[in-house]
Structures are given as structure tokens and as C-alpha cells.
Amino acid sequence: MSSLLLSGLARPKPFFGKPAAQLQQRKAVAAARRQPLTAQAAAATPTIEVPGLAHHNGGGTKVMILGGDGYCGWATALHLSARGYKVAILDNLARRSWDLQLGLDTLTPIASAHQRVRRWAEISGQQIELLVGDICDFEFFGEAFKNFAPDAVVHFGEQRSAPYSMIDRNHAVFTQHNNVIGTINVLFAIKEFKPDCHLVKLGTMGEYGTPNIDIEEGYITITHNGRTDTLPYPKQASSFYHLSKVHDSHNIHFAARAWKIAATDLNQGIVYGVRTEETMAHKDLINRYDYDGIFGTALNRFVVQAAVGHPLTVYGKGGQTRGYLDIRDTVRCVQIAIDNPAKQGEMRVFNQFTEMFSVNDVAKIVTSEGKKLGLEVEVTNIPNPRVEAEEHYYNAKCTKLRDLGLEPNFLSEGLVDSLLSFAVEYKDRVDYRLIKPAVDWRKAGVQDATNKAAVASQ
Numbered sequence: 001m002s003s004l005l006l007s008g009l010a011r012p013k014p015f016f017g018k019p020a021a022q023l024q025q026r027k028a029v030a031a032a033r034r035q036p037l038t039a040q041a042a043a044a045t046p047t048i049e050v051p052g053l054a055h056h057n058g059g060g061t062k063v064m065i066l067g068g069d070g071y072c073g074w075a076t077a078l079h080l081s082a083r084g085y086k087v088a089i090l091d092n093l094a095r096r097s098w099d100l101q102l103g104l105d106t107l108t109p110i111a112s113a114h115q116r117v118r119r120w121a122e123i124s125g126q127q128i129e130l131l132v133g134d135i136c137d138f139e140f141f142g143e144a145f146k147n148f149a150p151d152a153v154v155h156f157g158e159q160r161s162a163p164y165s166m167i168d169r170n171h172a173v174f175t176q177h178n179n180v181i182g183t184i185n186v187l188f189a190i191k192e193f194k195p196d197c198h199l200v201k202l203g204t205m206g207e208y209g210t211p212n213i214d215i216e217e218g219y220i221t222i223t224h225n226g227r228t229d230t231l232p233y234p235k236q237a238s239s240f241y242h243l244s245k246v247h248d249s250h251n252i253h254f255a256a257r258a259w260k261i262a263a264t265d266l267n268q269g270i271v272y273g274v275r276t277e278e279t280m281a282h283k284d285l286i287n288r289y290d291y292d293g294i295f296g297t298a299l300n301r302f303v304v305q306a307a308v309g310h311p312l313t314v315y316g317k318g319g320q321t322r323g324y325l326d327i328r329d330t331v332r333c334v335q336i337a338i339d340n341p342a343k344q345g346e347m348r349v350f351n352q353f354t355e356m357f358s359v360n361d362v363a364k365i366v367t368s369e370g371k372k373l374g375l376e377v378e379v380t381n382i383p384n385p386r387v388e389a390e391e392h393y394y395n396a397k398c399t400k401l402r403d404l405g406l407e408p409n410f411l412s413e414g415l416v417d418s419l420l421s422f423a424v425e426y427k428d429r430v431d432y433r434l435i436k437p438a439v440d441w442r443k444a445g446v447q448d449a450t451n452k453a454a455v456a457s458q
Helices: 018-030 071-082 092-102 113-124 138-148 169-193 241-258 299-309 327-339 358-371 413-426
Strands: 062-066 087-093 129-133 154-155 198-204 217-224 227-232 260-267 269-270 310-313 321-326 347-352 354-357 378-382
Touching: 018 062, 062 071, 062 138, 071 087, 071 113, 071 129, 071 327, 071 413, 087 113, 113 129, 113 299, 113 321, 129 138, 129 227, 138 169, 154 169, 154 327, 154 378, 169 241, 169 321, 198 327, 227 241, 241 260, 241 347, 260 327, 269 299, 269 327, 299 310, 299 413, 321 327, 321 413, 327 347, 354 358, 358 413
Parallel strands: 062 087, 062 154, 087 129, 154 198, 198 260, 260 347, 269 321, 310 378
Antiparallel strands: 217 227, 321 354
8 A cells, every 4th residue: 555644744656666666665655754643632522422332342452453444444443442442543545545546436525534533532532543654664564563562453454446456457566565565564563563463354255256166164174085184265366356365365374374373364245334333423434435336346336326316237147146244244243353363373264244145136126125215226237347257156154253143234124224315315426427337357458547447438
């Protein structure tokens, strides 16, 4: 992630180019800023009761959330802080800069990271420390990690979009370098400065692909030529982003064996929703909502399309089946993982989703729910910009988190309240040009395609 600096320091250019140039740029950024920046609100501000604050069970556990200004990270930071965990967010704010570079914007207007944590302190009485910097800059990250000394580190701090990684060569290289090197830095920080820190890493169900056998939770027991072993489940990633997650998993597995690091890999499905108890407590706490073809997930995109009267854009045949979960379940899953840590030397894997749907299933649900709000919803099939099976077997296991206490929020129970009514409220902010996908897996090349990545050619 390219660092974004505050207090009048210059903002570096997008972090693309040759690896040597990338390293030189990061060294220059590091030289300009050695100390982490913090933003905390005055403790004297009167507090307001916030839903969730009655559930104080964090016991002061220190949790560092990497990428805590992002979609999943921000909701998780507030969820944990409201429940008594001592939270620090470390983020380089790159996700915001990518919107500026690509000409995108969140459906929901979001406050700055600094205003977010100030407002949270005002209305909750809970302090969240904000550290602005890059985990790929180890001099900065190592010092910040050592000073905070977390009991658990939650790693959301990666470029998380498959289409972004397929824009062109530069974006593919950036994604792999940023994600893989960042995770290696996290592993070294734990080893050197806090060996008993529990790593909770956000992986993706996309690591597995769509095999013609059941998908287990991380490992599979195989008997071959009369011998039996339990091995990491085979990976069939479908983008350079998903491949970066595969590399992360291999590196974490190695570090757990070699250095006895305790790690939980949360292979998350497709997340939807924007409402949690805490993000709805004040307009300055509202979460981002991406609906474009680069960062918008399938369900979030369909809901916005329904709200503005645009046909739902189903890629290809629409039989692509994936696991889905509500953002409210994402934050709960992270808390469960923290409260029930892995053993030293163990890398365990939880498949983090609650339901499975095909794209066609999701389109039917949105169409049906839209009618309840008086929306006329149409569906159209468009050429699939991705290289993926459009009709396939898919049966993934997801029992471990439920065994530890997860009580899911199902799509059928909360779509109108959590999504459609929200999209209707903010529909005037929708840029129709961003709805159709502009990134095609087959056309990724060596020429910089940043300016063409967001808006599809007519």
C-alpha cells in the first residue's frame, strides 16, 4: 500500500513501476515519517449510549486492526471497541486514494479516518488509536507494533479486489507485492516483538476455486497409495488478488511451523450490508458502500442497481455459486476468533460464510425484495469479464465458527432493512457509468489502464 502522509507532508505518487523503484519510494516515504501518527478525542466529551456498549467482554484485550479504515476493518474496530477491547487501527488510507485514482466513490458519504475515531470517542467514551502508515514499511510498522504490543492482530490490510488486480500488469504486481510483503512483515513483527500475539488473518473462499469435490475448512485428509495424511486443501485461485491470498496462506502456514506463531485464517465469503449497531450510531461512523465494478461485491451491486432502476447485471450464465455473509457476522466472526485463539504453532482455518447462493439466486432475491418496496427490477445477462466456471458443483463446509457460537444473520431476514432501503436513501449519489464492469480478465496487458478501469467503453 502506498503511504498517505498527513500534517502537510507530500502524498507519494501511486505505487507502481519496477520493484527497485518501489523499494526506493518506500524508503523515501519512511525517511519523511518515522513516528506513527495518532488521533484521539478528548476524554472529557460527554458520552452517549451506543447500542452494543452493554456487552463489555473484551477485558482490555489489545487488538491491532490492520486496514481498520476499510469496509470490514472499520466495522470490526467499532464492534470490538464497544465491547471492551483496547483497539488500535493501523492504515495507510490507500483505499481512499484508489477511489480518487480510478474515479470511484462510495455510495455512502464517509468521514475522514481522524473524524471517525474522534466521533467514536465522543459518543462512546472509548478511545481508538489511529496509526497512519504502511505495513510494507517495516521500519514504521515494526515500531508501531512493538509500541502497541497487541494480544491479537487482525489483518485486513491488503488490496482486496480481484478486478483491481486484473486492470493491468502494474496493478497485478502491486497487489501481489503489497499483500504478500505486508503479510510477511506482520509475521516477522510477531516473531521478533510479540511471539504470543495471535494473528487473525482475513483470507478468502476464492483461494479454493470451484473444485468438483466438497470444500473442507482449510485441510483435507487424503489416502494415496496406501498412505494417509492431512494436508492443506488444494488451491485454485482465479485472479492475481486471489493468488496473493494463497501465497499468504502458505507463508503463514510456514511461520506457524517454523516460529510457533498462533494463527487463524478466516476464509471469508462475499460480504454484504452496511449496517452494524455501531456504524449506525452517528453519521460520521457510517461505513463505506461500494457498488462499482471494481470494489463492489455482487449483492451490494445488485441492490444499488435495483434502487436506481438499472437492470441487474448478471455475469454470464449466472450459475457461479459462492458463500455469503452479512457484515454483522463478519465482525462477530473476528471477535470469536480472538476470544478463542489458536494454539502456539497452529494455523487453523475457518471458512467464514453463512449461506451459499448462485448469482442467479441473488438476482431473484433482490428482485423479490425490491417488489416489496415498489421497485420494478429487471435482470440482464452480460458477457462475463472474468475467467471462471459459470455452472459448477459447489459445497463448502462452514461449521467451526458456529461450533464456537456464531449465530448467523440470514439474507432473507435482513435484506430490505440492511440494504435496499439504504440504497434507495442514497440513490442520488449513484454514478451510472460505474455500474457496468470495465475490467476484463482476458484483456489485462502491460499498458497502464488506470484511466479506463472504472467506466466500460460503449
